[in-house]
Amino acid sequence: MTFRLVTPFLLAAAALPLGGCAISINDPGAPSPSVARAAAATLTVRFEGIETPKGQIMLSVFDNAPAHDQNGAPVRVAAVPVEGTSALANFEGLAPGDYAVKAFHDVDGDSKMGTNPFGMPLEPYAFSNNAKAQGAPPRWEATRFPVAAGANTIRITIK
Amino acid sequence: MLDRRELLRRGMLAAGAAAMPQMLAAQGKPVADWTLGLTDVAGDIAPRPLTRLHGRAPGLSGTLYRNGPARFRRGASSVSHWFDGDGLMRAWRIAESEASLAARFVDTPKRRIEERLGAIVQPGFGTPARPGSELGGPDDANAANTHVIAAGGQLLALWEAGSPFALDPETLATRGPVTFRSDLAQMPFLAHPRIEPSGRIWNIGSGGDHAFIWRLSADGRFEAGETIRLPMASYMHDFAATQRHLVILCQPWVQTSPSVPYIQSLAWQPERGSRVLVIDKDDLSRRREYELPPLFFFHLGDAWEEADGTIRFDGCFHKDPLFAVRGAAALLEGRREHSEMPALTLVTLRPDGRADLAAAGITAEFPRAAPEIAGLPRSKTVFVGDYSNDRPFARAVGIWDWDKSSADRFDFGPRQLVEEFVPAGDHLIGTTLNLAAGASELHVFDARRIADGPVASWRSDVALPLSFHGSWMARASS
Numbered sequence: 001m002t003f004r005l006v007t008p009f010l011l012a013a014a015a016l017p018l019g020g021c022a023i024s025i026n027d028p029g030a031p032s033p034s035v036a037r038a039a040a041a042t043l044t045v046r047f048e049g050i051e052t053p054k055g056q057i058m059l060s061v062f063d064n065a066p067a068h069d070q071n072g073a074p075v076r077v078a079a080v081p082v083e084g085t086s087a088l089a090n091f092e093g094l095a096p097g098d099y100a101v102k103a104f105h106d107v108d109g110d111s112k113m114g115t116n117p118f119g120m121p122l123e124p125y126a127f128s129n130n131a132k133a134q135g136a137p138p139r140w141e142a143t144r145f146p147v148a149a150g151a152n153t154i155r156i157t158i159k
Numbered sequence: 160m161l162d163r164r165e166l167l168r169r170g171m172l173a174a175g176a177a178a179m180p181q182m183l184a185a186q187g188k189p190v191a192d193w194t195l196g197l198t199d200v201a202g203d204i205a206p207r208p209l210t211r212l213h214g215r216a217p218g219l220s221g222t223l224y225r226n227g228p229a230r231f232r233r234g235a236s237s238v239s240h241w242f243d244g245d246g247l248m249r250a251w252r253i254a255e256s257e258a259s260l261a262a263r264f265v266d267t268p269k270r271r272i273e274e275r276l277g278a279i280v281q282p283g284f285g286t287p288a289r290p291g292s293e294l295g296g297p298d299d300a301n302a303a304n305t306h307v308i309a310a311g312g313q314l315l316a317l318w319e320a321g322s323p324f325a326l327d328p329e330t331l332a333t334r335g336p337v338t339f340r341s342d343l344a345q346m347p348f349l350a351h352p353r354i355e356p357s358g359r360i361w362n363i364g365s366g367g368d369h370a371f372i373w374r375l376s377a378d379g380r381f382e383a384g385e386t387i388r389l390p391m392a393s394y395m396h397d398f399a400a401t402q403r404h405l406v407i408l409c410q411p412w413v414q415t416s417p418s419v420p421y422i423q424s425l426a427w428q429p430e431r432g433s434r435v436l437v438i439d440k441d442d443l444s445r446r447r448e449y450e451l452p453p454l455f456f457f458h459l460g461d462a463w464e465e466a467d468g469t470i471r472f473d474g475c476f477h478k479d480p481l482f483a484v485r486g487a488a489a490l491l492e493g494r495r496e497h498s499e500m501p502a503l504t505l506v507t508l509r510p511d512g513r514a515d516l517a518a519a520g521i522t523a524e525f526p527r528a529a530p531e532i533a534g535l536p537r538s539k540t541v542f543v544g545d546y547s548n549d550r551p552f553a554r555a556v557g558i559w560d561w562d563k564s565s566a567d568r569f570d571f572g573p574r575q576l577v578e579e580f581v582p583a584g585d586h587l588i589g590t591t592l593n594l595a596a597g598a599s600e601l602h603v604f605d606a607r608r609i610a611d612g613p614v615a616s617w618r619s620d621v622a623l624p625l626s627f628h629g630s631w632m633a634r635a636s637s
Contacts, residue, residue: 117386118366120296120345132293 040149041094045101047080047087049157051124052107056080057087057158059103065140068100075099079111100143101128105158126158192594193550194493196576196625200229200247204262204621209601214615215256216586216603221633222328223251223581223588223601226307226316227626230264231491236278240285240422241487245270246304246316246324248331249626251590251601254634258601258617265303265316265324266333272299285422285488294419296345297321298336305350306628310360310379317350319365319396320421328632339373339381346371350628353400353461356531361400361440363407367414368392372405372443385443390434394425394480399462399472400440402534406462406472407436408506411453412480427479429453435508437470449514451506455480460526463536468510473540473561475501475524476516490551500546503559519559521566522546525579525628538562541587543577545570552625553577556589558609567609575600576625582606583631586614592625599623 047057060074067073080089082105104113104125114122128145131138145154228244231237238244249262264270269281272293281300282288293299301321308315315323315337322336322345338344347364354360358377363370368391374383393409400406411431418424433454439445455477462472477499486497503523508514523542538561545555545568556577557568571577571591580589580602587604599622602613 114342116343116346117371117384118346118364118369122342122344125295133295134288134292 041096041147042151043091043094043099043147044151044153045089045091045103045128046153046155047082047089047103047105047126047158048085048155049159050082050085050087050105051159052105053082053084055082055105055107055109056111057082057089057103058106058111059089059101061091062100062102062140063095063097065144068102068140068143074102079106094147096147096149098144099128099147100140100145101154101156102137102143103127103156103158124158126156128154128156130157190493191495191550192574193552193576194490195594195597195622196552196592197231197241197490198622198624199232200262200264200621200623203264204247204249204260204623206259206261207620209251209258209260209617209619211256211258212600212616212618214603214613216253216615217255219583219586219588219603219633220254221252221583221631223253223583223590223629223631224307224309224314224328225249225251225578225590225626225629226265226304227578227624227628228302228304229262229624230270231279231624233273233279234277236280236289237491238279238283238286239420239488239491240283241490242304243283243286243302244304244624245273246302246318247623247626248307248314248316248326249590249623249629250328250331251588253588253601253603256615260599260601260619260621261331262623263326263331263333265326267301267303267324268293268299269302282419283421285420285484287420297347298345301336304627306630308352308354308360308630309632310358310375310377313379315379317348317352319349320347321345323348337379339375340384343381343384348373349395349397351397351458353398353405354530354533355400355402356533356535361405363395363398363405365395370395370407372438387438387443387446390436390448391431394483396457397459397474399459399474400534401462401464401470403440403464404462404470405436405438405440406470406508407438408451408456408459408474409434409436410455410480412455412483422484425480427455429479435506435514437508447512449508449512451514451516454478454504454516455483456501457483458524458526460540461528461533461537463534465536470508471505473503473505473519473526475526475542476504477501486551495551497551498548503540503542503544505561519561519564519566521557521559523557523559524553527579527581529582541580541582542566543579543589544568549573550576556580556587556604556609558587558606569604569609569612578626579628580604581629581631583633588631590626592622593618597622 061076062068131142229247230245246265280291298321303316303324306317314326325334352362360375362373392414433451435449460473489496500522503519523544527541543553557566574595576592
């Protein structure tokens with residue numbers, strides 16, 4: 001039996017949006033390749049500290065506060081395999097500017113965030129800047145980081 | 160001026176750090192003696208023998224495990240509500256005339272974060288999240304501070320909005336949160352499971368207008384679980400069960416928003432009245448509902464069923480949740496804001512669909528009944544009571560008899576704060592905080608002669624803040 005509670009309980013209530021982190025790999029939010037080639041920045045996201053060496057990391061990249069904070073469309077999405085305790089995601093053709101990443105470790109490989117019956121996320125998740133959830137996913141102000149022209153790398157601990 | 164209901168609707172609370180009794184003292188205000196019941200314990204209490212004050216406890220051997228909040232303040236910060244202190248697991252061990260005490264804090268993520276920061280930051284029942292808090296799930300806020308049961312060779316320290324924490328029954332060392340099945344991690348698990356005489360455990364995970372019904376084996380393994388719909392999104396701390404039915408009392412203190420702290424998500428809506436949902440244990444889809452007047456409660460006694468299908472259970476009822484919202488918060492500041500007292504009341508659910516309330520006429524809390532007859536017909540309810548205007552806590556222990564409409568009780572007097580007592584065979588066992596001695600005490604009564612006073616008492620060399628609930632574990636005879 002699966003459903004989403006309308007009025008979920010206590011702290012799960014506030015944390016619930018994590019379950020719907022807008023990390024849907026089928027989200028049509030990614031820009032077209034032609035647009036991508038026209039831009040000048042690349043971003044490598046290195047996930048570290050992975051405790052279960054299997055499955056994949058699913059991530060969404062955002063380039064503005066409203067989309068990030070209000071479950072809007074990401075500018076890019078990716079699913080990358082876990083190799084040992086780390087995973088690498090590469091994005092090319094980004095316009096320089098501020099970005100933020102939301103990610104979860106799809107341990108069982110079903111491409112969905114596992115939740116308990118009340119919608120609490122049960123697979124590891126993380127955010128850029130290693131920003132912490134405080135009853136709800138961290139806001140853009142806590143997760144944003146600059147991407148400059150050329151190569152950029154960030155690290156995210158996900159466990 | 161806001162009326163009483165408006166205050167409740169807004170879940171009005173002191174949002175910042177609570178003033179401490181010491182601060183009141185610094186302002187020249189007298190500190191009430193009962194504030195010792197909310198004192199802080201700095202660290203674990205190493206095992207130590209108790210001093211026997213009088214008497215013997217013939218044939219009694221085992222441990223009274225008790226749980227309750229014991230760390231409320233760090234540096235200049237404080238939790239905002241009595242219910243949000245770190246759980247301290249106490250083991251009061253009795254072997255005939257000898258007794259000892261040991262206590263350890265439950266090692267929760269909340270406690271680790273706050274130890275590291277030296278500040279209270281995690282949100283809770285009535286405490287807001289503060290800078291530095293980390294809340295990835297309910298168990299990050301889990302204070303594991305409300306009750307303790309034993310199952311499967313370990314103790315389960317219970318909260319209500321997250322997982323039980325398993326502890327070693329000998330060392331009281333924390334083993335960690337219990338996940339009964341991988342997809343049920345971080346599910347709520349009330350602090351008041353109902354345990355059948357066979358040992359089978361029923362419990363509720365409260366989630367707004369839904370509840371997850373837990374069924375565990377006697378050794379604490381997951382047997383079955385199902386989500387059901389409730390008549391309303393009531394705050395739920397306790398429920399009751401007969402041999403055949405779960406009896407779920409829904410009070411009109413309902414969740415209207417997903418706010419943190421939890422208490423601010425609730426609104427008092429007395430016009431909705433109260434509802435009792437009765438569910439067949441063998442088929443959770445078989446259910447019926449009864450209507451009751453609006454009431455507020457934390458604790459219920461065991462329920463039972465009569466031959467004609469009548470179901471009865473008792474509870475300690477308030478007129479409204481003002482104590483939960485304001486009274487229990489003010490206690491931490493050394494103030495007594497709310498004086499309405501809990502009234503022991505019998506609920507009768509009749510086969511024709513009617514339901515009614517009958518007050519015993521006494522103030523009472525922490526109702527308990529013999530575990531051997533849980534869910535079966537009974538007339539006696541163990542309680543603590545004689546709540547009076549000079550203090551927010553009980554001063555007497557007793558057994559109320561619904562057949563005789565009278566209580567056999569013992570008054571510890573104005574200088575003792577009385578905690579929950581539990582049945583243990585022919586005895587009652589429980590603890591008090593002796594304000595005159597500045598020390599916690601352990602007492603054993605002959606359950607047939609409560610008014611005679613304890614048959615044995617011991618005193619510790621520490622003053623522990625008041626605990627909430629506990630379980631007596633008799634030592635298996637060798």
